[in-house]
Amino acid sequence: MTEDEIYRTSTQYRLWSFTPQTLASLRSTTNQLAVEGVKSAIQSKRAEARGEGGENGERANARSVSPEVDCLTVEEEQRLVGYYCLKTMEFANFCDFPTNVMATAVQYLKRFYLSNSPMTYHPKEMMPIAVFFATKTENNYISLSKFAAKLNNTTTEQVIAPEFLLTQGLRFTFDVRHPQRGLEGGFMELLALASGKGQPAPGIEKSSMELQDEMVNVPPAEANKPQARTPGEVKSRIGSVHDKAKEILKTAALLSDAYFLYTPPQIWMSALLLVDEPLASFYLDTKIPKSSPMRSKLMITLRACMETLQSSPSARPGKDERAACTRIDKKLYKCRNPDKLDLVGMNQAQKRDGESKDGALDEKIVKKRKLERENSMKEGEDVFGPPLPKVANKQEPP
Amino acid sequence: MSRVPGKKGPVPGRAGEDDDICPVCKSSRYLNQNMKFLINPECYHKMCESCVDRIFSSGPAPCPVAGCGRTLRKQRFRKQILQDIRIEREVDIRRRVNAVFNRRQEEFETLRDYNNYLEEVEILIFNLINKTDVEETEKKIAAYAADHRSTISRNKALAHEESINITAEAEAQREQARIRRAEDLQEEEDERREREEGKRALVERLANSKGNADAIVQEIERAQVKRSSAKGEKANLERRKENAMATQDPFGVTNGSAGAGFKIAGLKKVVEPEIEKDYDPYGGTALEHEYYVFQDQYEHSWLDKARTNPEITTGGYDVGEYCARAMFEAFAGLGCFIEDELGARNVAVDSGTATAAAAMAAGR
Numbered sequence A: 001m002t003e004d005e006i007y008r009t010s011t012q013y014r015l016w017s018f019t020p021q022t023l024a025s026l027r028s029t030t031n032q033l034a035v036e037g038v039k040s041a042i043q044s045k046r047a048e049a050r051g052e053g054g055e056n057g058e059r060a061n062a063r064s065v066s067p068e069v070d071c072l073t074v075e076e077e078q079r080l081v082g083y084y085c086l087k088t089m090e091f092a093n094f095c096d097f098p099t100n101v102m103a104t105a106v107q108y109l110k111r112f113y114l115s116n117s118p119m120t121y122h123p124k125e126m127m128p129i130a131v132f133f134a135t136k137t138e139n140n141y142i143s144l145s146k147f148a149a150k151l152n153n154t155t156t157e158q159v160i161a162p163e164f165l166l167t168q169g170l171r172f173t174f175d176v177r178h179p180q181r182g183l184e185g186g187f188m189e190l191l192a193l194a195s196g197k198g199q200p201a202p203g204i205e206k207s208s209m210e211l212q213d214e215m216v217n218v219p220p221a222e223a224n225k226p227q228a229r230t231p232g233e234v235k236s237r238i239g240s241v242h243d244k245a246k247e248i249l250k251t252a253a254l255l256s257d258a259y260f261l262y263t264p265p266q267i268w269m270s271a272l273l274l275v276d277e278p279l280a281s282f283y284l285d286t287k288i289p290k291s292s293p294m295r296s297k298l299m300i301t302l303r304a305c306m307e308t309l310q311s312s313p314s315a316r317p318g319k320d321e322r323a324a325c326t327r328i329d330k331k332l333y334k335c336r337n338p339d340k341l342d343l344v345g346m347n348q349a350q351k352r353d354g355e356s357k358d359g360a361l362d363e364k365i366v367k368k369r370k371l372e373r374e375n376s377m378k379e380g381e382d383v384f385g386p387p388l389p390k391v392a393n394k395q396e397p398p
Numbered sequence B: 001m002s003r004v005p006g007k008k009g010p011v012p013g014r015a016g017e018d019d020d021i022c023p024v025c026k027s028s029r030y031l032n033q034n035m036k037f038l039i040n041p042e043c044y045h046k047m048c049e050s051c052v053d054r055i056f057s058s059g060p061a062p063c064p065v066a067g068c069g070r071t072l073r074k075q076r077f078r079k080q081i082l083q084d085i086r087i088e089r090e091v092d093i094r095r096r097v098n099a100v101f102n103r104r105q106e107e108f109e110t111l112r113d114y115n116n117y118l119e120e121v122e123i124l125i126f127n128l129i130n131k132t133d134v135e136e137t138e139k140k141i142a143a144y145a146a147d148h149r150s151t152i153s154r155n156k157a158l159a160h161e162e163s164i165n166i167t168a169e170a171e172a173q174r175e176q177a178r179i180r181r182a183e184d185l186q187e188e189e190d191e192r193r194e195r196e197e198g199k200r201a202l203v204e205r206l207a208n209s210k211g212n213a214d215a216i217v218q219e220i221e222r223a224q225v226k227r228s229s230a231k232g233e234k235a236n237l238e239r240r241k242e243n244a245m246a247t248q249d250p251f252g253v254t255n256g257s258a259g260a261g262f263k264i265a266g267l268k269k270v271v272e273p274e275i276e277k278d279y280d281p282y283g284g285t286a287l288e289h290e291y292y293v294f295q296d297q298y299e300h301s302w303l304d305k306a307r308t309n310p311e312i313t314t315g316g317y318d319v320g321e322y323c324a325r326a327m328f329e330a331f332a333g334l335g336c337f338i339e340d341e342l343g344a345r346n347v348a349v350d351s352g353t354a355t356a357a358a359a360m361a362a363g364r
Helices: A003-008 A009-015 A018-047 A056-064 A074-094 A099-115 A123-137 A144-149 A156-160 A161-171 A179-193 A208-216 A229-251 A264-273 A277-287 A293-309 A319-334 A342-349 A363-381 B049-056 B085-100 B110-132 B134-147 B149-208 B213-248 B303-309 B320-333 B338-363
Strands: B037-041
Touching: A003 A009, A003 B320, A018 A099, A018 A277, A018 B134, A018 B338, A056 A319, A074 A099, A074 A123, A074 A208, A074 A319, A074 B049, A099 A123, A099 A161, A099 A229, A123 A144, A123 A156, A123 A161, A156 A342, A179 A208, A179 A229, A179 A264, A179 A277, A179 B320, A208 A277, A264 A277, A264 A293, A264 B320, A277 A293, A277 B149, A319 B320, B037 B049, B085 B110, B085 B134, B085 B149, B110 B134, B134 B149, B149 B213, B303 B320
Parallel strands: none
Antiparallel strands: none
């Protein structure tokens, strides 16, 4: 099996990779469905508010007229989710979680809001659970109570309430493949190449020394910079490129749709191209020869990915951007789905015994349960187990 | 076993006489009490030990029997085991051929195959015995031996092992029998002594007491009978226990007593299990590097820390594993072009599951 074949078995490739068109259509469908949901919910709420005494015909009439609700557009939704992705990153940094936890949490949010709209579930409520899940998937677990203590005015119930919603939205796949570790691998190889120990991809005939010489002769990224002359200088160049590329992966790659549209190696390669194009294309030469059709195809994809990265929302939004987000949030306040406001309550209702809202169970049910439990305990202790169920007498054959 | 009935000597009526005269030097057992006759499997002519020493000590020489003239070596002379020289020869031939054709029944698919094989071998043996097509037959045997050297040696080793097992078993049985015999003797001795003691006690009682003599005799006899029967029972019990233990023995090696010494015929030999290969969790799938050659050592400032820091190395952390993973993730998916590969698929998926999930989540 080759690396590509293995990647094709991942859920990220199978379930979470899209073409730009499908991604757009998916978002608009989600938005449409959410708008319909919001409208019908608001309408039924209003009908309720108008009083149960109203006649049936009147109600039906009221339902057919859709209420004037100013819903979010796809673009507004996107901005809002992007804003909360930023918030997630801030929160993860505040908690001192490692980068992969932050990146996974952001991707969870992005994935969740592919099939769900902020109008249905507010990102602010989904954010904690996304981070909490990310700590678990990325092997950085902290207890729920400690986690909730880091958030203002948030109880453990509030954190955990949307856990099933998020899991469902993630289609029960928690694995996110990040380009970060791949970038480290790439830099390990670049350093090896610079020190004359690197090897090209299988199938390319070049010695390590030749590669080292070539590498020294790679033109500088910017015209005004001096040409590197020794492997040591190349190494320091690699170091600075590494830091810049890492920063891109930490911010632009997460905030854009790059994860949906490209594979992790493509993302870090384009980050490398963005930072230092001559070095990146030299590196690609050692992997795929210029003449192969694969190379041109890859370059097209990498250029597209570069554009995606460049056009990503800024990680440090300006005043205008913040103001716009506040405006969207205010707008959202009016068009939220009223059925989905109380996530804690919904979570309770889904669980067993959730029907009674005050939490006190019906005494009869409690008694019955207790009796059943005792009985089963007794039977469990019995050496020969419970008595066999009585079978109705079979009809004898004539 | 393969004695021909009535065949005691070449001329009936003068039985034994021919046996005792060396056909070469004509000396007889009458003159030499310790005379031994030897034969050579080359021609099977019989002669006495002194003749062999005399003629063949100085190297190979032709057979002294008139009309034979084969070259014989002293080394190959041996004692005649069977009386009939023809059978002796046949046994030799069989032994030689069977050493080569030592296939076992387990090696054959069906019994018929095995029997066919046996028949083939039998034909070869028959040819050799009756001296028909000897050269051709010998050639066949030699060719077979050359072709199947490994199987022959393997089966030979197996047979050797079996014979060792059988010898050990027989040895164990013998040992058991010896012990039992010793026990029996001891028991007998005890019984005898007791009887004598009883007699002595009776006489003493009779001499010392003044009661009825008949009553005393009866009483003592009764006591004796009681004692001996108790003893017999005890012995019986012990024997039974022994037998039980013997039958429990799964290999039956220690089966000593006649009752427990039976064996189940036709037991299949346990086949030696093949040596299991190392477990391969990937089921033979190997990772092929398409884009890179993995190196043993990578430079990286913080990898060097991990390599030397005892806090990390003590726990068994392997930097190589990290490097392999990083290199793998660096290139896993470089050649996956989502737009090309998934363009068609996503349309179908989107209108299916994803939208359904969205619809469900968005509110009924």
